[in-house]
Structure formats: C-alpha cells, structure tokens
Amino acid sequence: MPRAVHPFWSLGLFRSELTITLRRWRTLALLGVLAAVPVLVGIAVKIETGDGSAAGQRGGGGEGPAFMAQITNNGLFLVFTALAATLPFFLPMAVGVVAGDAVAGEANSGTLRYLLVAPAGRTRLLLAKYATTVTFCLLATLVVAVSALAVGALLFPLGDLTTISGTRISFADGLGRALLIALAVTASLLGLAALGLFVSTLTSSGIAAMATTVGLLTTVQILDQIPQLHAIQPYLFSHYWLSFADLMREPVYWVELQKNLALQAVYVAVFGSAAWARFTTKDVTA
Numbered sequence: 001m002p003r004a005v006h007p008f009w010s011l012g013l014f015r016s017e018l019t020i021t022l023r024r025w026r027t028l029a030l031l032g033v034l035a036a037v038p039v040l041v042g043i044a045v046k047i048e049t050g051d052g053s054a055a056g057q058r059g060g061g062g063e064g065p066a067f068m069a070q071i072t073n074n075g076l077f078l079v080f081t082a083l084a085a086t087l088p089f090f091l092p093m094a095v096g097v098v099a100g101d102a103v104a105g106e107a108n109s110g111t112l113r114y115l116l117v118a119p120a121g122r123t124r125l126l127l128a129k130y131a132t133t134v135t136f137c138l139l140a141t142l143v144v145a146v147s148a149l150a151v152g153a154l155l156f157p158l159g160d161l162t163t164i165s166g167t168r169i170s171f172a173d174g175l176g177r178a179l180l181i182a183l184a185v186t187a188s189l190l191g192l193a194a195l196g197l198f199v200s201t202l203t204s205s206g207i208a209a210m211a212t213t214v215g216l217l218t219t220v221q222i223l224d225q226i227p228q229l230h231a232i233q234p235y236l237f238s239h240y241w242l243s244f245a246d247l248m249r250e251p252v253y254w255v256e257l258q259k260n261l262a263l264q265a266v267y268v269a270v271f272g273s274a275a276w277a278r279f280t281t282k283d284v285t286a
Helices: 009-023 025-049 077-086 090-109 112-117 121-155 171-188 190-200 206-223 241-248 255-281
Strands: none
Touching: 009 025, 009 121, 025 077, 025 090, 025 121, 077 090, 077 121, 077 171, 077 241, 090 121, 090 190, 090 206, 121 171, 121 190, 121 255, 171 190, 171 241, 171 255, 190 206, 190 255, 241 255
16 A cells, blocks of 8 residues: 655755755856846946946947946836846856756765655655755846845936836836846746756756756857747747846836747656656666
8 A cells, every 4th residue: 555645744855955956066156156146247247337438428329238338327127227238148048057957966965865764755755855946046036136236226326217118217226127037037047947857857867958058048049049940949948038128127128028928838847758758767776
C-alpha cells in the first residue's frame, strides 16, 4: 500500500529547494551582477549629464533604452531603464542558468536519486523545481528594480513623472506602475524557465543544460532580429518582452502585454508538459 503524502510536503519541498538555490554562490553572484547593472547605468548617466553636456541637454535624442533620456528628470525612470537594459540578456541568462541546473545539477552531483526516495514523487519534485525557478525570476527582477530605485533616489530627483503618452502621473502612481512592470518582466521569463527545465531533464550534466539553455536564448534573440523571419517572430518567447513599456502609457495599452502573457502560457504548457513526460519516465541512476 503506498504511503500517504503529507499535504504540506510540497510546500516543505519547495522551501528546501529555494533555500538550496539561494545559498549557492553561483546564484548570489548572478544576483550581484544584476544589482550592479542599475548602479553602473545610474553613475554613467550622472557623469554624462552632471556637467551640463550636450548629452544631458538633448532630451530624447540619445541612444539606449527609451526611458534613459528621462532619468535626469526623475530617478524612477532608472527602474524602467534598468529592466529594459537587463531583460534582453542579463535577466534571462540568470534564469537560464538556474533553470538548466534544476534537475541536471542534481543528477550530476548524485543527489537526484536520493530526492526521489522521499515520498514526494517525481511530479511534485518537478513542480517544486519549477516553482523555485519562477521565484528566482521574481527575485532577480526585484533585485534590479530595487537597486535601480535606490540609485535613482540617490543620484536624481524624484516626484511626479511624465508617461510615454505625455500625461503627468503622481510619484505613487509611478511606483505602482513600476511594480506592475516588475511583475510583467517576471511573467515574460516564465516560458524560458519552462524551456530550461525541460532541457535540464534531458541530460545529467548541469553545465551542458545551462549552456544549452543560454545558447537557445541567444539563438532566439538573433532570430527575432532578422527581418526576413518576421512570420515566425511573433511565436518566439522573447518577441514581446519589451511590451512592459506599454504600462507607462495613459491609458495603458494592453494588446501587446496580453499577447506576451498568452505566449508565455503556451511555452509553459508545452515545455512544462514535455519536462514532466521526460522526467516521470526517466531512468534515474545517479
């Protein structure tokens, strides 16, 4: 007769997986790099505009993310700029490393077999791994946003801000939209997290799984920039990543955001199912 699983086992398993992930030096290093990006952007903008140079006076004609020209007027724009700067590569790379190592890392270190001895079952273990990766997506995004907000408040003025549509909103409303943008960025990474978890079930080498996930990320990013491939680009998981900028419109433009959420849901369903099918039938020997 099979042993009954305690109803709180899954929560305990998730807590254990999250604790182990966050204690790894690799994870802490990734979060440190993400926290440093807003600092570097903020200092660079401050140095460039601090002497009244042409770059600081030309308004919106400079290069870089669309929000960068507004940073000197309101430090809250550093949050939006930092997320726009890290989303194409730094944030997804960090997520790809964590997701790729989720199962393959355990197999490589020889601990996966012992995890499966516990009465959690393969499905619960896989769900705990994915929930841990999703939590890391949120944590990594918040690290960027909080670091940017702190640097923006330290180096630039804060107050009411102007949306992309040209309307004025209060600082409190701007903070609320910054939180929504952080959640939108987190949701944008869910498809990649599912893809990385699937790759992680295909191999027993953590390094190979991480490299493959990051390689797929790079390939998709390149394909999304080739004009001749416009027919398939709306189906690439990264295509609508920067749609979070529509949250800074008045009123908010929801069409691209909804397309992004729907696309991520499809990737989660497809690659999550593939990961489950592979992992539940996999012969674990290590």
